[in-house]
Amino acid sequence: MKSYETKFGTLEIEEKDIILFEFGIPGFEELKKFYILNLEETNPILWLVSLENKDISFPVIPPTGVRIDYSYDISQDIVDYLELKKPEDVFTLSILTIREKKENITINLAAPILISLVNNKALQYILENIDYNTEHSFNDEIKRSASIVSNEKGGD
Amino acid sequence: MMKLKEVLLSSQMKKEAIDLLILSRKKGENIIIKLGDKKVEIHILEEAGGEIKLGLEASKDIKIYRGEIYKKIVDQNKSSVNSNLDIVNFLKEELSRRTEN
Numbered sequence: 001m002k003s004y005e006t007k008f009g010t011l012e013i014e015e016k017d018i019i020l021f022e023f024g025i026p027g028f029e030e031l032k033k034f035y036i037l038n039l040e041e042t043n044p045i046l047w048l049v050s051l052e053n054k055d056i057s058f059p060v061i062p063p064t065g066v067r068i069d070y071s072y073d074i075s076q077d078i079v080d081y082l083e084l085k086k087p088e089d090v091f092t093l094s095i096l097t098i099r100e101k102k103e104n105i106t107i108n109l110a111a112p113i114l115i116s117l118v119n120n121k122a123l124q125y126i127l128e129n130i131d132y133n134t135e136h137s138f139n140d141e142i143k144r145s146a147s148i149v150s151n152e153k154g155g156d
Numbered sequence: 157m158m159k160l161k162e163v164l165l166s167s168q169m170k171k172e173a174i175d176l177l178i179l180s181r182k183k184g185e186n187i188i189i190k191l192g193d194k195k196v197e198i199h200i201l202e203e204a205g206g207e208i209k210l211g212l213e214a215s216k217d218i219k220i221y222r223g224e225i226y227k228k229i230v231d232q233n234k235s236s237v238n239s240n241l242d243i244v245n246f247l248k249e250e251l252s253r254r255t256e257n
Contacts, residue, residue: 025233026226026229026230026233027229027230027231027233027234028233055237056237057237058233058236058237058239059236059239075216076216077216077217081217095232095233095236096236096239097232097235097236097239098236098239099235099239108229108232108236110228110229111229111232124229124233126219126221126225126226126229134228134229134231134232135232
């Protein structure tokens with residue numbers, strides 16, 4: 001258990017809960033150690049918090065809660081690197097950008113954060129899929145997902 | 157290789173230190189980049205209409221991106237870090253409203 005100075009104050013974190021971005025995150029390649037902070041006040045938004053730079057943290061959210069049909073393939077070398085044996089071995093998060101106006105909240109679906117629950121390694125995986133971009137409107141995606149769900153219900 | 161002198165000039169204007177190895181290649185020639193036992197081979201395939209077609213040979217664990225795509229990810233990450241925390245409460249309400257429906 002060690003103390004870390006973060007954007008959210010001093011956190012007591014166990015070694016086993018540290019997420020290791022061996023290659024950093026694009027734009028922040030020098031930062032390797034992160035922690036997922038679950039703040040009740042911002043739930044379901046989580047925070048990917050740097051343990052090496054207290055000014056750095058990213059608001060993140062599991063993407064399928066926002067875009068219900070989000071899907072992509074993970075290349076074999078990444079599957080091997082993260083030691084994934086089954087789909088539940090990976091915890092996926094998308095980075096949010098929260099600007100001044102609430103209408104301007106966007107979610108990056110072009111580059112999900114993949115976290116291995118097997119070895120705690122993580123990376124930002126840049127997709128080649130042109131259906132997704134870095135700035136999907138958060139509100140539009142929620143509405144779209146809600147209508148997909150209600151259409152499925154109506155179709156029964 | 158095209159326009160590297162211009163790239164160098166704009167970097168100098170931004171006062172960034174940048175080391176560029178400048179090579180000229182013709183169609184049919186190639187470049188090999190090595191790091192330890194890893195290798196990337198760049199083949200100059202075609203040059204037509206101001207566009208240069210490159211063939212990139214590298215092991216699967218080496219990731220190759222178009223510069224503007226990688227830059228978009230970097231820029232988006234940097235924007236995210238500056239996120240406005242006050243808005244987060246609104247999101248909370250919005251999401252709980254949707255899931256109730």
